Amino acid sequence: MKKVPIEFKLNGVKRRFEAAPNDTLLEMLRDRLGIKSPKTGCDRGDCGTCTVLLDGRTVRACLVLAPEADGCEIETLENISKKPSPLQKEFSKRNSFQCGFCAPGVVLSATELLRKHKKPTRPEIQEAIAGNLCRCTGYSPIIEAIEAASKK
């Protein structure tokens, strides 16, 4: 299969890569480039645990082909965590996560929300993370942390 030469920015660093057309962005990040924060959950768009920011928007990395990243800017939790954001501090203060499998996706979805809306309403927060399934927490401590961070 003909590989596709692509160029993109990953967490602020310019990268070049020869992508297999049938690799997903998730497979490229995790298996070829060692970026492990996006997780493989359902691998079909339902759970949100593979979420990354593509040109500032959350996408499901399991539903993007690696070559589609050409010319894009990719941001993952690795970058955001270099200096924990006020949002992340609220999460850790409240023990918002248990197993943590959903956390990278939730943090990125909430990051996208707070960049767009400084003061989101509760329904807006719920809608923003509706595509991030969490099997441990029941969501309340997650929603409360996002609300608290938005008040900062």
Next chain:
Amino acid sequence: MPITCEFEYLKPKTLPEALGLLARHGRKAAVLAGGTDLLVWMKEGLREPEAVVDVKGLKELRKLEMKGSALHVGAAVTFTQLLESKLVREKLPLLWECARTVASCGVRNRATLAGNLCSAVPSLDGGPAVLAYDAVVLVQGAKGRREVSAADWFVGPKRTALKDGELVLGVRFPLPKRRHASCYLKLGRYRGEDLAQVGLGVLALADDSYRLAFCAVGPVPARAKRIEAALKGHKVTDELLWKVQELVAQEISPITDIRSSKEYRLHMAKVMVERGLKAAAARLAGEGPALGEEIL
């Protein structure tokens, strides 16, 4: 689940180039816009293209603008772009409300209305909006352009009027001549992302005419013409609502599947007709629930 089929990834820069690729690969080509259905189908082995043609580089497909008295939605316009457009919210509130219920934010950031129409699954949220607004799908093939009305677009589950080698350029929404208000109701198993068990789009127009379109309760989304005829020229009253609820069973043909039984679908479709009409009529009168508010 990895994608096991092997294909060439192609990203044409111009429309003629894209059409050339589609003509060359014919039925073995898959058009990629948002990819949120296509990738799932490739993972499941339901689609095994030899060429995946990414059309996001075509500038003709990215337009979201008024053309005369119609709103043009390019084929690469995402649901998020529709939601963020003031034009859509003000001029075509039903489209806005439908867009809002599609999957989740991370999917809406990629998925397109045109892709939704091309996937043509019976539960598609884009269906009621294009039908109620009498939208037109703009299609181009090697031999030229043609226009397909929304009513003729859906041929069967996952089947549309699009022919091999053709590309959807966009969707044209003629603005209703009269002032109107709308309501989209989507019944899911839970709030948040899910496919519709029943979807219903309602338009109430200032001349007391109404348009209703269902999805997920038949092989294709469809207008409820008998109900529309019974409502025409009347204000929405309880007596009238009882009468049109009796017509619901003639308008839809729900089936039992993993998401619900046909009896439940039929029952809820009646409930939704009542609430949808009341909400749309109230909004037309400047009252009623705010756009996007939960009604079910």
